[in-house]
Amino acid sequence: MALEQVDIKRRLSGVDVPTRRKGLLVTPELCIGCRGCQTACKEWNKLPGDRTVNRGTYENPPDLTPNLFNRIRFVEVGSGDALKWLFISQRCMHCTDAGCMKVCPAPGALYRTDEGAVAFNKDKCIGCKFCVAGCPFNIPRYDEQGRVAKCHLCSDRIAYGLQPACAKTCPTGAIRFGDREELVSYAKNVGFKSLYGMNDLGGLGVLYAFKEKPSYYGLPDKPDFAPTISLWKGILKPLALIGLGGALAAAATHYITVGPKETDEGGEE
Amino acid sequence: MAALAESFGRGAMTNHWIDIRNSxxxxxxxxxxxxxxxxxxxxxxxxxKKGAxxxxxxxxxxxxxxxxxxxxPLRSGSDIAFLNGMIKYIIDNELYDEFYVKHYTNAPFIVNKDFKMPGELDGVFSGYDPKKRKYNKKAWAFQKDENGVIRKDMTLQDPYCVFQLLKKHTSRYTLDMVEKITGTPKDKLVEIYKTYASSGKPDRSATIMYAMGWTQHTVGTQIIRTMAIIQLLLGNIGVSGGGVNALRGESNVQGSTDHCLLFHILPGYLKTPRASQQTLTEYNNKYTPKTNEPMSANWWGNYPKYSVSLLKAHYGAKATPENEFGYEWLPKLDDGQNASWIMLFHEMLLGKFKGFFAWGQNPACSGTNAGKVRKALAKLEWMVNVNLFDNETGSFWRGPGMNPSEIKTEVFQLPCAASCEKEGSITNSGRWAQWRYKAADPPGEAKPDSWIINELFWRVKRLYEKEGGVYPDPVVNLAWDYGPKTPEGKVRVIDPHAIAREINGYFLEDKVIKGKLFKKGTLVPSFAYLQDDGSTSSGNWLYCGSYTEKGNMMARRSKKDPTGLGLYPEWSWCWPVNRRILYNRASVDLNGRPRNPKRPVIYWNGSKWVGDVPDGGWPPLINKAKTRLAFIMKPAGVAHIFGPGRADGPFPEHYEPLECPVQENPLSKSHRINPAVKLFFEVEDGQEKPRKGGGLPEDIFATYDSRYPYVATTYRVTEHWQTGVLTRHLxxxxxxxxxxxxxxxxxxxxxKGIRSGDKVIVSSARGKVWAxxxxxxxxxxxxxxxxxxHQVGLPWCFGWQYPEDGSGGDSSNLLTPTIGDANTMIPETKAFMVNIEKA
Amino acid sequence: MEKRLLQKTTAWERCNHWILALSFIVLFLTGLGFLYQSLNWINTVFGGNHLAKEIHRWGGLVFAISLILTMGNYFAEAVSFTEEDKKWLSSLGGYFSRTEEPPPQGRLNAGQKLFYLVVVLIFGLAISLSGFMLWFFNTSRGLILFAHFLHNLSYIVFAFAVPLHIYLSTAANPGTLRVMTRGTVSAAWAKKHHGKWARDMGVD
Structure with a gap:
């Protein structure tokens, strides 16, 4: 896979996001649910098709899988004249403050590309699934070998100046690729005052231009990772080192100041 | 296409894909x-985005x-009622474009005084013969003056002028009536009528995008006619962002139709000769329209130039003036014969065919009443299935309900190349012929279609040459110069460029036309130069200009857009003569100024037209001496609001589908269904219910029948292509x-106690499928x-043969009826009756 | 004062302790490697993240078994809280004064009891159980989050407590290491650190 070759150029880890960050602007209003992106994604990433059944809906497969990085959700809301049929791309958001990267214990398994994408390297993944817990959007999936798989913004395409397969295929511009800043100003120009993911989690790499509330599309109104992760990352993790260092320092101090409890028997040798 | 040709003169999308953005x-x-x-x-x-x-x-x-x-929402099969209601709304509220209607349509034409309409004749127009189920179209003739010129009333007030007749005809389509027929709530009707009719102003345009949801009805042609009338009333034809846009079902349907996919036409929409047309002169006279209208271009007056050039392309040097350019060798239809899809399989079932080439198609799933089609295939001695994959057609003999030991049909499977594995052109819905290059070699033994045809032709020709046969001339005299040949004369490899050049046409001798010399062997630059004396050839006059001495125009890829309207005149090539918006001279006023200055398609600069290629280069209408009317393909030079050429009436009238949920046509007691359709199962008078023993059991239907109480329709899904032969394998x-x-x-x-995800059985009078x-x-x-x-709907993209475990189900065409449109015989697969039960 | 050695631990206890200690060190180090990207080189020493993960998992199993076995050695004693323990606690074990001495203690002093109960028992079990959850029951997001948090929290406790434990058993109380090496202590040591126990063992 070409991914590994590109990978060599990539910085292995870290959350410092490049200033010329690339991203996607998803406009569900423009999405016609054709799922060209779903197929294009599979084609580029050489992902097999899974056997499925019709569950009484167009939406299929029922969830993201290690073989499905991008899925169009079909949501029917209301009835009669108020009926709406919504289509929305579900995939990795490439957060600036990426919960998955925060908790990943294997450096390089998840990594930030020069373009700001959160990519993965299956060879480095140790299969702990912490990233599943760390993700506020429930995106990462594990393959049969227990290795992580998810959208990587076609890091092996964008590194060479191509668009991600999904954006390339989209006939209506519902998935638009470009410099994140330019996407933001473009969205403003076409009338979207605020974007989902503009500032959430440090700014998402995948921005959504919604007219309705995000929850309408099954997304959290205010995305954030689990509080235990912030607690751990913000307080406890430094505390562990402080604890270790502190304990050693305390022992040394005690030894010097109070001193050991000698057995007063004049030496037992 | 029949409706578009009747209304405007050419059977194609009037505008093109990109132009939709201007609506x-x-x-x-x-x-x-x-x-x-x-x-x-x-x-x-x-x-x-721009507010449309x-x-x-x-x-x-x-x-x-x-x-x-x-x-x-509207009930399947009630489109004409919906649209006639819109016509009534437009006329009642005077929202039509009066200038346009007067100058560019036949609205002022005066029809003969004996003409009566369904409101007066309980469901039919004048001239109907119930025994033959046919109209005598002479009953629909216009009044003419002593010079043979049609009488007109430019004030549109004469009670027999087309406009007044239309007003009278549609007056029966009140909102209440339309709501009762279509099931569309009245407030929705008004909202839509109002929104759409807002385009009647010259600076606004509206477009219609339709496809098989309109054509696949017994009244399909008339549905499109209704829309064409609306577009003419609103002045939306010939303008940017307007038009009647037929979305073709496959990427190259326009191209294959242009090149005579259908039985009744030759390339370029020339007519297939009938048995009674014994000589070329008779044939040409029959199909060359004459007109006495002083300002009409009557372009089809050139018919003989195109038919002779076609014969020269067919038979080359063997076509001479002495043998009428080989006209005798052209295959001919019997008078009155219909050889359309439904008829082919009907006759096949009756055992009238020995062999069948299923070329790039899957009739066992795509054909209406697919159960009948599958039975028909079993009557063949042999079948050749040319496809990328085996399919339900090639494997019909081992399909559900078949006993292979009783089927004698020998099936040959020929694997062929996919579109990206060969070079050639495709023509999209917008008439753009775009050249495509070969991207990869076909896998395994798969061969391009041209390779297969070349082999077939060579072997058949050799057999005729060796053994004679009943009538070898049409085959042995064919010109077949599509590439370098072997010493025996067989073309080694077909060169698609040679075919493209033949389609364009050559000068076959040195020729001076309009003072300009064209050398023998050069390519004809445009169909205006084609001749009826055998000095030019053209495999399809419409495509004359697509491959010229300047090169392959279809391969052009320039993104220049001088008008800013997205016409991209140097991207590919578009018929006719690279004109991107048909009938564009109807977009200007009498002086040639654009009526919509915001989006001018063309304008007259005092000496010539600027912008798109004008639909006829004559000066504007104000110049009465030199001008010609805008609709050059119609004999009278104007578009047809009144369409006297169709089989089922000059105006569209609502008739119920063959199978419907109502006892009688709410508008006329005696004629529930289209009175001019060919019936495959006899009906009883009155409600037109099936007569016992009235036909083959395969053709049975059930209307207003409690066993099949639900309206059904069929459709495709984005995820699958046609019957799914290409996509089910992905x-x-x-x-x-x-x-x-x-x-x-x-x-x-x-x-019915059904929950989402349940397996159910859907059945019609003809078959059933699980879903x-x-x-x-x-x-x-x-x-x-x-x-x-209630209405239900099913896709028709599945078939028993793949996935191999049968988990996909079978084609919903097992349910659809044997009946077609009165003009085109396109099957009525979009409205029929079913039952649904939990499996 | 005669030189006399008292048996404080059995060979079984000592073996167990060192298995526990060794597995702890391995777990602690690989854990550090996983937790801090800057310390990931530690896992490189262990043969890379993949091998380190396996070592961490199986080492965890050894640790957990050893932990349970260790409990048998002191559990009963650790839960019995005596008057001496109270005094030991109120004098903070005498560790913050050069002069103050807590009253004579039994075989385990209150500090040791607390260490066993809180650090070894509660957090030892917590870190083991959460580790097994992450290993075997990582199907739900909530479970992973909970187990991950618990594992990390316990880790901090160990990171704090174990170095102190080592200090107290070596430099702070010379002669103590013998308890886990030879198993015997001098009578003098016993008298000083576990006076009551020494008395029970017949040292006056």
Whole structure:
């Protein structure tokens, strides 16, 4: 896979996001649910098709899988004249403050590309699934070998100046690729005052231009990772080192100041 | 296409895909563009960004409806009522474009005084012969003066002028009546009529995108005629962002139709000769229209130039003036013979065919009444199945209900190349012929179609030469110069460029035309130079100009757009003569100034037209001496609001589908169904119910029948291509759409105890299929004639042969009836009656 | 004062302790490698993240078994809280004064009891159980989050407590290491650190 070759150029880890960050602007209003992106994604990433059944809906497969990085959700809301049929791309958001990267214990398994994408390297993944817990959007999936798989913004395409397969295929511009800043100003120009993911989690790499509330599309109104992760990352993790260092320092101090409890028997040798 | 040719003169999308972005109102009805023409939605969305209103009218809420500003449900098969109601609304509220109607349509024409309409004759027009189920079209003739010129009333007040007749005819389509027939709520009707009719102003335009949801009805042609009339009333033909846009079902249907896919036409929409037309002169006289209208260009007056050039392309040097250029060798239809799809399989079932080439198609799934088609295939001695994959047609003998030991048909499977594995052109719906290059070699033993045809031709020709045979001349005299030949004369490899050049046409001798010398062997630059004396050849006059001495025009890829309207005149090549918007001279006023200055397609600069290629280069109408009227393909030079050429009436009238949920036509007691359709099963007088023993059991139908109480329609889905032969083999596509489904409303589901995801049986008078139920608010019950009517819908992209475990289900065409449109014989697969039960 | 050695631990206890200690060190180090990207080189020493993960998992199993076995050695004694323990606690074990001495203690002093109960028992079990959850029951997001948090929290406790434990058993109390090496202590040591126990053992 070409991914590994590109990978060599990539910085292995870290959350410092490049200033010329690339991203996607998803406009569900423009999405016609054709799922060209779903197929294009599979084609580029050489992902097999899974056997499925019709569950009484167009939406299929029922969830993201290690073989499905991008899925169009079909949501029917209301009835009669108020009926709406919504289509929305579900995939990795490439957060600036990426919960998955925060908790990943294997450096390089998840990594930030020069373009700001959160990519993965299956060879480095140790299969702990912490990233599943760390993700506020429930995106990462594990393959049969227990290795992580998810959208990587076609890091092996964008590194060479191509668009991600999904954006390339989209006939209506519902998935638009470009410099994140330019996407933001473009969205403003076409009338979207605020974007989902503009500032959430440090700014998402995948921005959504919604007219309705995000929850309408099954997304959290205010995305954030689990509080235990912030607690751990913000307080406890430094505390562990402080604890270790502190304990050693305390022992040394005690030894010097109070001193050991000698057995007063004049030496037992 | 029959409707478009009748209304405007050419059977094709009037505008083109990109031009959709210039519309102010877009009506999508009889098509589901978002699902079946997703790329077209790029331009729909562009238009919406600029403030255009998108209207979706469909029996079910589709992915197109999901994007629409306005959605209205209507019962399958009631489109004419819906649209005639709009005509009435436009006339009543005087929203039509009066200038346009007077100058560019036959609205002022005066019809003979004996002419009567369905309102007066209980459902039929004058001239109907119930025994033959045919009209005598002479009853629809116009009044003419002593010079043979049609009488006109430019004030549109004469009670027998087309405009007044139309007003009278549509006056029966009141909002109440339309609501009762279509099931569309009145307020929705008014909202849509009002929005659409807003395009009657010269500076606004509206377009219609339709497809098989309109054509596949017994009244298909007339549905499109109704829309054509609306577009003419609103002045939306020939303008940017307007037109009647037929979305073709496959990427190259326009091209294959242009090149005579259908039985009744030769390339370039020349007519297939009939047995009684014994000589070329008779044939040409029959199809060369004459007119006494002083300002009419009557372009079809050139018919003999095109037919002779075609014969020269067919037979080369063997075509001489002495042998009428080989006219004798052309295959001829019997008088009155119809050899369309339904008829072919009907005759096949009756044992009238020995062999059959199923070339790039899958009739065992795609044909209406597929059960009958499958039985018909078993009557063949041999069948050749040319396809990328084996399919339900090639394997019909081992299909459900078949006993292979009793079937004698010998099947030959010929694997062929996919479109990207060969070079050539495709013509899109917008008439753009685009050259494509070969991207990869075909796998295994697969060969391009041209390779297969070349082999067949060579071997058949050799057999005729060796053994003689009944009539070898048409085959042995064919010119076949498509590449370097072996010493025996066989073409080694077919060169697509040689074919493209033959289609364009050559000068066959040095020729001086309009003072200019054209050398022998050079390519003809445009069809204006084609001759009827045998000095030129052209395999398809419409494509003359596509491959000239300047090169392969279809391969052009310039993104220049001088008008800013997205015409891209140097991207590929478009017939006719690279004109991107047909009838564009109807977009200007008498002085040649654009009536919509915001989006001028063409304008007269005092000496010539600027912009798109004008539809006829004559000066504007103000110059009465030199001008010619805008619709050059129609004998009278104007578009037809009154269409006297169709089989089933000059104006569209609502008739029920063959199978419908009402006892009688709410508008006329005696004629429930289209009075001019060919019946395959005899009916009883009155309600036109099937007469016992009235035909083959395969052709049975059931209307207003409690056993089959629900209206059904069929459709495609984005995820699969046609019958799915190409896409079912792609795991990615199958993953998204794995199984046949039937969509139904929660109300009907509750009645039948069906839940989403349940397996159900859908049955019609002809067959049944299992399907997975999708219970959805996207279907809702209709109120038809004050009664609740439910509708369901199924896709037809599945078949038993693949997936191999049968998990996909079978084709919904096992349910559809044997009946077709009165003009085109396109099957009525979009409205029929079924029952649904939990499996 | 005669030179006399008292048996404080059995060979079984000592073996167990060192298995526990060794597995702890391995777990602690690989854990550090996983937790801090800057310390990931530690896992490189262990043969890379993949091998380190396996070592961490199986080492965890050894640790957990050893932990349970260790409990048998002191559990009963650790839960019995005596008057001496109270005094030991109120004088903070005498560790913060050069002069103050807690009253004579039994075989385990209050500090040791607390260490066993809180650090070894509660957090030892917590870190083991959460580790097994992450290993075997990582199907739900909530479970992973909970187990991960618990594992990390316990880790901090160990990171703090174990170095102190080592200090107290070596430099702070010379002669103590013998308890876990030879198993015997001098009578003098016993008298000083576990006076009551020494008395019970017959040292006056």
């Amino acid at each position: 102010d109102v877009i009506l999508i009805m009889g098509s589901n563009a978002a699902e079946n023409h997703p790329v077209s939605f790029k331009w729909v969305m562009e238009a919406r 209103k998108l209207i979706s009218v469909d029996p079910r809420f589709t992915r197109t409806s999901a994007k629409a500003d306005l959605y209205a 795991p990615w596509q199958l993953e998204m759409m794995p199984q046949i489904f039937v969509e139904l409303s929660p109300e009907l589901a509750k009645e 997975i139920a999708i219970v959805t608010n996207r279907f809702r019950p209709f109120k038809i004639m004050d009664k609740t009517v």
